[in-house]
Amino acid sequence: MSLLELDDVKVHFPVKRGVLFDRTVGHVYAVDGVSLSVTAGQTYGLVGESGCGKTTLGRAILRLNDITAGHVVFDGTDLAALPDEEMRRARRRLQMVFQDPLGSLNPRQNIESILAEGMAAHGIGADREERRTRILEILERVGLPATALSRYPHEFSGGQRQRIGIARALVLEPDLIICDEPVSALDVSIQAQVLNLLEELQDSLGLTYVVIAHDLAVVRHISDVIGVMYLGQLVEEAPSDVLYAEPRHPYTRALMSAVPVPDPDLEDSRERILLRGDLPSPANPPTGCRFHTRCPWRQAERCDTERPALTDIGGGHRVACHFAAEIADGTLEPVRELAPKLLGAETPAAEVPAEVPADAAAQREKGERGEKESTTP
Amino acid sequence: MSLLSVDELTVTFTGRGTRDVNAVSGVSFSVDEGQVVGLVGESGCGKSVTSLALMGLLPKRGVRVGGRALFRTKGGGSTDLLTLGRSALRDLRGPQLAMIFQDPLSSLNPVVPIGVQVTEILARHRGMRGKAARDQAAHLLERVGIPDPTRRLREYPHQLSGGMRQRALIAMAVACAPRLLIADEPTTALDVTIQAQILELLKELVDDQGTALLMITHDLGVVAGLCDDVNVLYAGKVVEAAGRRPLFAAPAHPYAHGLLGSIPRLDSPRGEPLNPIRGSINDTIAWGDGCAFAPRCDFYTLACLEGAPALADLPGAEPAAHLVRCVNPVLNEAPGAGDADDAGADTESDTTKEASA
Numbered sequence: 001m002s003l004l005e006l007d008d009v010k011v012h013f014p015v016k017r018g019v020l021f022d023r024t025v026g027h028v029y030a031v032d033g034v035s036l037s038v039t040a041g042q043t044y045g046l047v048g049e050s051g052c053g054k055t056t057l058g059r060a061i062l063r064l065n066d067i068t069a070g071h072v073v074f075d076g077t078d079l080a081a082l083p084d085e086e087m088r089r090a091r092r093r094l095q096m097v098f099q100d101p102l103g104s105l106n107p108r109q110n111i112e113s114i115l116a117e118g119m120a121a122h123g124i125g126a127d128r129e130e131r132r133t134r135i136l137e138i139l140e141r142v143g144l145p146a147t148a149l150s151r152y153p154h155e156f157s158g159g160q161r162q163r164i165g166i167a168r169a170l171v172l173e174p175d176l177i178i179c180d181e182p183v184s185a186l187d188v189s190i191q192a193q194v195l196n197l198l199e200e201l202q203d204s205l206g207l208t209y210v211v212i213a214h215d216l217a218v219v220r221h222i223s224d225v226i227g228v229m230y231l232g233q234l235v236e237e238a239p240s241d242v243l244y245a246e247p248r249h250p251y252t253r254a255l256m257s258a259v260p261v262p263d264p265d266l267e268d269s270r271e272r273i274l275l276r277g278d279l280p281s282p283a284n285p286p287t288g289c290r291f292h293t294r295c296p297w298r299q300a301e302r303c304d305t306e307r308p309a310l311t312d313i314g315g316g317h318r319v320a321c322h323f324a325a326e327i328a329d330g331t332l333e334p335v336r337e338l339a340p341k342l343l344g345a346e347t348p349a350a351e352v353p354a355e356v357p358a359d360a361a362a363q364r365e366k367g368e369r370g371e372k373e374s375t376t377p
Numbered sequence: 378m379s380l381l382s383v384d385e386l387t388v389t390f391t392g393r394g395t396r397d398v399n400a401v402s403g404v405s406f407s408v409d410e411g412q413v414v415g416l417v418g419e420s421g422c423g424k425s426v427t428s429l430a431l432m433g434l435l436p437k438r439g440v441r442v443g444g445r446a447l448f449r450t451k452g453g454g455s456t457d458l459l460t461l462g463r464s465a466l467r468d469l470r471g472p473q474l475a476m477i478f479q480d481p482l483s484s485l486n487p488v489v490p491i492g493v494q495v496t497e498i499l500a501r502h503r504g505m506r507g508k509a510a511r512d513q514a515a516h517l518l519e520r521v522g523i524p525d526p527t528r529r530l531r532e533y534p535h536q537l538s539g540g541m542r543q544r545a546l547i548a549m550a551v552a553c554a555p556r557l558l559i560a561d562e563p564t565t566a567l568d569v570t571i572q573a574q575i576l577e578l579l580k581e582l583v584d585d586q587g588t589a590l591l592m593i594t595h596d597l598g599v600v601a602g603l604c605d606d607v608n609v610l611y612a613g614k615v616v617e618a619a620g621r622r623p624l625f626a627a628p629a630h631p632y633a634h635g636l637l638g639s640i641p642r643l644d645s646p647r648g649e650p651l652n653p654i655r656g657s658i659n660d661t662i663a664w665g666d667g668c669a670f671a672p673r674c675d676f677y678t679l680a681c682l683e684g685a686p687a688l689a690d691l692p693g694a695e696p697a698a699h700l701v702r703c704v705n706p707v708l709n710e711a712p713g714a715g716d717a718d719d720a721g722a723d724t725e726s727d728t729t730k731e732a733s734a
Binding site for chain 1: 419420524538540541568569570571572573574576577595596597598599600601602621622625635636637638639640641642643644645646650651652653654657658659
């Protein structure tokens with residue numbers, strides 16, 4: 001059963017210019033038509049690079065950003081159409097864990113006050129004592145000592161602060177938690193602790209997560225279904241194992257080949273797809289398929305003009321590419337080299353005429369390097 | 378002798394009324410020409426302070442630097458980077474040593490066009506002026522893959538994207554063909570696809586020019602793809618040093634072992650729980666009292682509290698090939714308990730291959 005259903009959600013930010021009158025001169029198409037559904041008790045991972053709109057989409061679900069168009073249906077109610085006060089009350093069931101744990105905790109409030117604030121706002125717990133009992137229960141759940149109650153955010157380490165952020169969401173007994181980059185600010189050893197905590201909580205409390213992250217490995221670890229975003233659109237969606245085994249969209253393939261894996265043999269042998277250039281501006285997105293400017297398989301005409309729809313190719317795998325099938329079975333060759341050499345050739349202009357010994361040294365080094373390479377297995 | 382050999386480097390931050398902080402407490406490693414050496418560790422392990430000490434960029438007041446860092450200069454002599462005077466160091470930075478920083482926006486001057494910042498180096502070290510310098514600067518930007526370089530030279534840092542800023546920074550660092558490049562988290566602020574581009578660029582620089590690269594990072598994935606030798610740092614000391622293959626196949630120090638076990642991997646099956654390291658970096662004891670990692674260690678024994686263990690050969694490894702600072706190293710066990718058996722088999726064949734090479 002799907003708990004959350006997004007239907008063609010759009011979030012456009014106006015770009016304004018002018019001194020006296022703010023004229024709208026254009027829009028940033030941060031989220032441009034995303035439809036997805038999140039099953040109760042599961043984790044939906046949203047992955048993409050900075051500027052792809054994943055955070056904006058997460059915030060739009062909670063209406064922390066205004067939704068320009070589309071529907072966000074949560075448990076039968078369309079949040080996009082809800083009046084503000086009703087939306088505020090609905091937020092008890094939809095909570096968010098933010099990326100920067102220090103930035104999202106008020107430095108002048110102690111932990112008890114931070115956690116009790118939401119409870120008071122939603123009328124949970126009759127009095128202070130009752131709330132405190134509840135808070136202590138949750139603190140224990142997230143692995144914080146009871147002494148944390150009277151302490152302030154700066155007294156905790158990064159991992160502990162993230163636990164406080166999680167506790168703040170949990171005290172309201174939500175059904176859905178949106179985790180925006182929950183571990184990207186943490187060191188790897190702490191990251192693993194927080195990821196394990198999120199999974200434990202899901203198992204024991206039956207929570208539903210939407211996890212937003214740029215780290216594909218983290219998303220794959222925690223998610224049941226993964227959606228890959230590029231420039232405000234979903235380009236591919238599949239169950240986590242399927243996405244890893246057979247990524248179909250060229251962007252997903254490039255993204256996967258770019259994630260470093262802590263295994264030297266795999267690093268040396270795997271296919272590498274290097275994308276050219278940077279992400280185009282979401283204020284002026286490319287026509288047709290938004291990825292066509294960087295796609296190694298770009299075909300003339302169709303990719304530039306026709307926007308591919310997210311089509312189901314079976315097994316809950318949806319992909320938005322005109323040529324996904326052809327690329328997968330190898331009938332469509334990439335139109336340019338997948339991993340072109342980046343370093344331009346050293347032209348004579350770059351040589352240093354005055355420093356002949358340096359060049360000689362460089363030559364010698366090159367020779368040594370060559371020898372070394374030939375001896376390595 | 379290697380290009381750079383660092384011997385027992387220590388950096389202590391002192392302050393009136395506060396306890397001294399040993400950010401780096403005895404780090405030794407060496408870098409050869411054309412070699413990529415990695416310094417890996419989590420925040421607070423002293424990796425960035427090490428690089429700043431080598432470049433002479435630490436403030437003079439409130440900092441005590443000890444040990445030696447011998448650098449073989451172009452002429453063939455060697456100098457200690459830690460005792461050099463300011464002007465001697467300035468002559469060295471650029472043509473011999475260069476550094477790439479983590480955050481390209483804060484290491485570029487925001488009110489000066491990119492062109493001026495690149496030609497500055499050419500003027501200082503190569504005596505190039507005017508059009509010659511500008512042409513060379515454009516050429517450098519083009520080489521690191523910045524399209525339309527002549528236009529970019531007139532632009533300010535804020536007009537460039539993150540990846541392009543990092544490229545500009547790399548162009549500045551390699552402007553005088555340095556023999557040692559120190560890269561401090563060069564890709565941390567970038568997206569993965571851009572990170573892949575920058576790492577490929579660094580790899581090509583090392584291959585084409587024989588530049589030695591000291592790579593400082595927290596990302597073990599980056600290390601696995603790029604570095605020849607890896608030094609794992611914890612609380613200001615090297616706890617494990619080995620070639621990348623033996624290290625990743627069988628990390629012997631419990632910290633390195635735990636670190637590899639706690640990374641979610643793209644190729645591991647879903648639902649497999651991670652094995653995080655207990656506690657946080659704050660749970661350390663001073664190296665003088667024993668192993669700093671002991672409070673977080675799963676393999677901790679009473680012997681761990683008898684002073685700092687020495688960095689010694691791993692039992693069963695070639696001499697000096699795999700060093701570990703632990704009295705009770707993890708042997709014959711691959712990180713991640715699930716596939717321990719077949720990974721163990723791989724490990725052996727790998728190490729023998731490495732040894733025979």
